[in-house]
Amino acid sequence: MSASNETAPDHVDEERRDFIHIAAIAATAGGAGLVAYPFIDQMNAAGDTKAASSLEVDISKIPLGGEIRVLIGGKPFFLRHRTPEEIAAAVNTDASKMPDPETDEERLMPLPDGTFNPAILVTSGACTHLGCVPVGPAQGSVGDYGGWYCPCHGSHYDTSGRIRKGPAPKNLPVPDYEWVTPALVKISL
Amino acid sequence: MKLFRPLLAGLGALALGLTAHAAGGAKHAHAPEGGWKFAKVPAGKLDKDSVQRGFQVYQEVCASCHGMKLLSYRNLGEKGGPFYSSDYPNANDNPLVKAIAAEIEILDPVPDENGDPVYRPARPSDPFRSPYPNDQAAMAANGGALPPDLSVITKARGHGNEGDGASYVYSLLSGYPDTDKIKTKAGEDGLNVNYLEFDKDHTVGTLVQPTGLYYNPYFAGDTTPQWDGDPRHAPYGGFLAMAPQLPEGRVEYIDGTEATTAQMAKDVAQFLHWAGDPKQGQRKSLALPTMLYLVLLSLLLWFSYKRIWRDVEH
Amino acid sequence: MSGHESTYKPETGFTKWLDSRLPIIRLAHDSFVDFPTPKNLNYWYTFGGILSVCLAIQIITGVVLAMHYTADINQAFGSVERIMRDVPFGWLIRNIHMVGASMFFLAVYVHMFRGLYYGSYKAPREVLWLLGCVIYLLMMATAFLGYMLPWGQMSLHGANVIINLFGAIPLVGESIQSWLMGGPSVGNQTLQRFFSLHYLLPFMIAGVVILHIWALHVPGNNNPTGVEVQDVKKDTVPFHPYYTVKDGFAIVVFLIIFAVFVFYAPNVLGHADNYVEANPLVTPAHIVPEWYLLPFYAILRAITFNIGPMDAKLLGVIAMFGSIAVLFLLPWLDTSKVKSMRYRPVAKQFFMVFVVVCLLLGWCGASNPDNAIISMGEDKLVVNYTDAAGLEGTRVFEEYTPAAQFRDEQQTSGGVASIAIEKAPAFTFKILSQILTAYYFAFFLIILPFLGLRERPKGEPDSIHQSILGHDAPAAAPAE
Numbered sequence: 001m002s003a004s005n006e007t008a009p010d011h012v013d014e015e016r017r018d019f020i021h022i023a024a025i026a027a028t029a030g031g032a033g034l035v036a037y038p039f040i041d042q043m044n045a046a047g048d049t050k051a052a053s054s055l056e057v058d059i060s061k062i063p064l065g066g067e068i069r070v071l072i073g074g075k076p077f078f079l080r081h082r083t084p085e086e087i088a089a090a091v092n093t094d095a096s097k098m099p100d101p102e103t104d105e106e107r108l109m110p111l112p113d114g115t116f117n118p119a120i121l122v123t124s125g126a127c128t129h130l131g132c133v134p135v136g137p138a139q140g141s142v143g144d145y146g147g148w149y150c151p152c153h154g155s156h157y158d159t160s161g162r163i164r165k166g167p168a169p170k171n172l173p174v175p176d177y178e179w180v181t182p183a184l185v186k187i188s189l
Numbered sequence: 190m191k192l193f194r195p196l197l198a199g200l201g202a203l204a205l206g207l208t209a210h211a212a213g214g215a216k217h218a219h220a221p222e223g224g225w226k227f228a229k230v231p232a233g234k235l236d237k238d239s240v241q242r243g244f245q246v247y248q249e250v251c252a253s254c255h256g257m258k259l260l261s262y263r264n265l266g267e268k269g270g271p272f273y274s275s276d277y278p279n280a281n282d283n284p285l286v287k288a289i290a291a292e293i294e295i296l297d298p299v300p301d302e303n304g305d306p307v308y309r310p311a312r313p314s315d316p317f318r319s320p321y322p323n324d325q326a327a328m329a330a331n332g333g334a335l336p337p338d339l340s341v342i343t344k345a346r347g348h349g350n351e352g353d354g355a356s357y358v359y360s361l362l363s364g365y366p367d368t369d370k371i372k373t374k375a376g377e378d379g380l381n382v383n384y385l386e387f388d389k390d391h392t393v394g395t396l397v398q399p400t401g402l403y404y405n406p407y408f409a410g411d412t413t414p415q416w417d418g419d420p421r422h423a424p425y426g427g428f429l430a431m432a433p434q435l436p437e438g439r440v441e442y443i444d445g446t447e448a449t450t451a452q453m454a455k456d457v458a459q460f461l462h463w464a465g466d467p468k469q470g471q472r473k474s475l476a477l478p479t480m481l482y483l484v485l486l487s488l489l490l491w492f493s494y495k496r497i498w499r500d501v502e503h
Numbered sequence: 504m505s506g507h508e509s510t511y512k513p514e515t516g517f518t519k520w521l522d523s524r525l526p527i528i529r530l531a532h533d534s535f536v537d538f539p540t541p542k543n544l545n546y547w548y549t550f551g552g553i554l555s556v557c558l559a560i561q562i563i564t565g566v567v568l569a570m571h572y573t574a575d576i577n578q579a580f581g582s583v584e585r586i587m588r589d590v591p592f593g594w595l596i597r598n599i600h601m602v603g604a605s606m607f608f609l610a611v612y613v614h615m616f617r618g619l620y621y622g623s624y625k626a627p628r629e630v631l632w633l634l635g636c637v638i639y640l641l642m643m644a645t646a647f648l649g650y651m652l653p654w655g656q657m658s659l660h661g662a663n664v665i666i667n668l669f670g671a672i673p674l675v676g677e678s679i680q681s682w683l684m685g686g687p688s689v690g691n692q693t694l695q696r697f698f699s700l701h702y703l704l705p706f707m708i709a710g711v712v713i714l715h716i717w718a719l720h721v722p723g724n725n726n727p728t729g730v731e732v733q734d735v736k737k738d739t740v741p742f743h744p745y746y747t748v749k750d751g752f753a754i755v756v757f758l759i760i761f762a763v764f765v766f767y768a769p770n771v772l773g774h775a776d777n778y779v780e781a782n783p784l785v786t787p788a789h790i791v792p793e794w795y796l797l798p799f800y801a802i803l804r805a806i807t808f809n810i811g812p813m814d815a816k817l818l819g820v821i822a823m824f825g826s827i828a829v830l831f832l833l834p835w836l837d838t839s840k841v842k843s844m845r846y847r848p849v850a851k852q853f854f855m856v857f858v859v860v861c862l863l864l865g866w867c868g869a870s871n872p873d874n875a876i877i878s879m880g881e882d883k884l885v886v887n888y889t890d891a892a893g894l895e896g897t898r899v900f901e902e903y904t905p906a907a908q909f910r911d912e913q914q915t916s917g918g919v920a921s922i923a924i925e926k927a928p929a930f931t932f933k934i935l936s937q938i939l940t941a942y943y944f945a946f947f948l949i950i951l952p953f954l955g956l957r958e959r960p961k962g963e964p965d966s967i968h969q970s971i972l973g974h975d976a977p978a979a980a981p982a983e
Contacts, residue, residue, distance in 0.1 A: 024489040038592030047589035051314035345778035349771035419903035468594040476766035490752040
């Protein structure tokens, strides 16, 4: 009996000691983890950068058959005023055989009244292959399908910005945009 | 160590003696009655209504001379800002902020396709419009004095203690002598001279206000050259180029608050305090949890330390 | 310690493989786990660990801030405020960096005074002390460079003043000055090189810190008794876990003070004028360095007299640099055989006075040298006049009314008269800082060399072990 009486407190003591050490180590590690959060979060876009990530563009100035290029947060975007022939070419081609099937209407956003304005096409200006900026009507080269041509590795886009030939895997993405008025487009990143 | 204590005590006494001795200069700025709510420990909050009213005062009174180039309209609707609404986490979408910005016409940093300057309504992402195109224009319009940018004015005029910058703004704006105290007499060259009379304790005499300058007891400066009384007891303060700007009723508050001088000064000081440190709410809400965590960790380590060392004589 | 054999035994295949190629785990084990450390280190000895944490904090937050900072005089001020406003948690990281500089110096001063008190600079630890002095110099340079980066009024004009100091050095001064500024004034080019160097120096500090720890681990720690370790078993404990947990506890307590500043008073240690964007045309009314450099600033300004061909400016610069240079000579200036001032009753008192002198020098550095600390009598009024006959004179008055009367009389009778203040004789900050400066140098150059030869040490124990036992025994003389 006496022997067990002597060892028992030691045993309890040992356990308590372990608990305190484990708690201290866990609290230190937990704190270090929490401290890491702001140091990683600071790499995210800052308030001013985020605020500059949308742009309202007046589409009335785009010449028929031409396009304007805008930068939002440093990324290029195309706004193209398509001719009736270009619209027809985009609508009348069977999309299901394309590398990245999408109909022309799927690539447009509705006006405030729910209708579409197929004359204005808004797309990203970065080739989906490796991010080069394709050339278009203003540069005198529209590729084999009348849309854009990427000179880096030879991707051809049609008048709806869909990939038709070349190494690019996807269509030119349609950005998140909305029609503020029938003459004003707001593009957001 | 015993020797150290009386020496430290002596040092403290000397420091106290110094503050008592350092008379003259500007009058010590003070907080409005009741103190600043935001300066309360551990997590005082800004009075949002007051900051909103303060923005109105800035917009209607101060903004015609003072820019705030470090602020953008979106800041007003960001978390902690006067027009923040949880419905619009992105301040750019906040209709109130959009409306405030749209009322102001700014020069677009991007010219039109012909390279001509474009003036357009401001967007939330635009910085506050500067009243002058450059410092030279600002000085030319203000008799050679440059109205300071107010973005961080509460940090630039304090001593680093929470609220003393706001106290300075409040004291200065509400501290001008009453207009009926300022008298006018004909000067030697025939032009009128404004002056103030003092008759308090040892400060007895007349203080002449130089043309284009205004006396304020809270403004750092030297009044002796304009003082005809005992130079050892010249009035506190100095002269600044800004005339008193907040007579009673200068703005008509949207929320119906009575626009007394003290109320407007308090509101605009609170607005500027927010503007100087817009992330103060986040700082204060993180403060207490951090302190609690550190205290808890120190306790754990203390017990751990006692355990580890319990068998070692040291 | 040099005589200490490695107890590290690699157990897994990988650690065995690594140990025969790069024994880095062995190095870490011998330096920070099994390193025999005197049992009797008190809390003053935790500041070494605290300082390494400070350095790590400054480097990590500094690298992050450099991601967002723009070293351009037109954008620097705004980019710092952008960190405070727009960068996620930028306010926190910048506050930590800004307060961290002060905390770093606070800790280094405690660390240095501790070394001074316990004689940690004496043989065989001279190189350890010298490396510490190098770190301190690098810290001051880094702090000075970093203070310029926000491009506020104090940044610009403080840099201007310090760079002008170098101009006082004969022959090479002007070259150094223009070499530092890179142009006729402190401008954009200066800001850019200061930023580059501010980024570089902390890594140099880290390098010297490694040497500092190396130089510590060869002779082993000093301890409050100043008696070297004689019996590793009786006198020491392994560094881990005994001192990791003790240092850890002290570090967290230090971080509590740190956090109070970061969260409740981030700007209280700085100067408000630095929130005014730099303007070369307007100098702030009072240019003062950050608090941790104030004692040296006081020494600089204390020298207001010429000696022979050397003018006050040059002498001030010599005194200021000398006050740091003397630290490098300390191991050879102190002649006492006894390390710890615990057992040097007279030296201990001089040391306490020295600590207070340093604090008071800081107070002087923050104050206007001409301000009175103790005024002897009242300020008087002097009327300077030229009377109608063209005779010049002065008359002194206690009261204003007769002085004004006299002035008016002179003026009405066709003379010219004006009143000025005659300051009462006073004990000013200038005089105080001269006395303190004299003591500062006397402590190192006179007191420590001569006291060591004459003083009779009292009660030095034979070993650390004996001092620990005596510590508990009621009969022993109180050590402190």
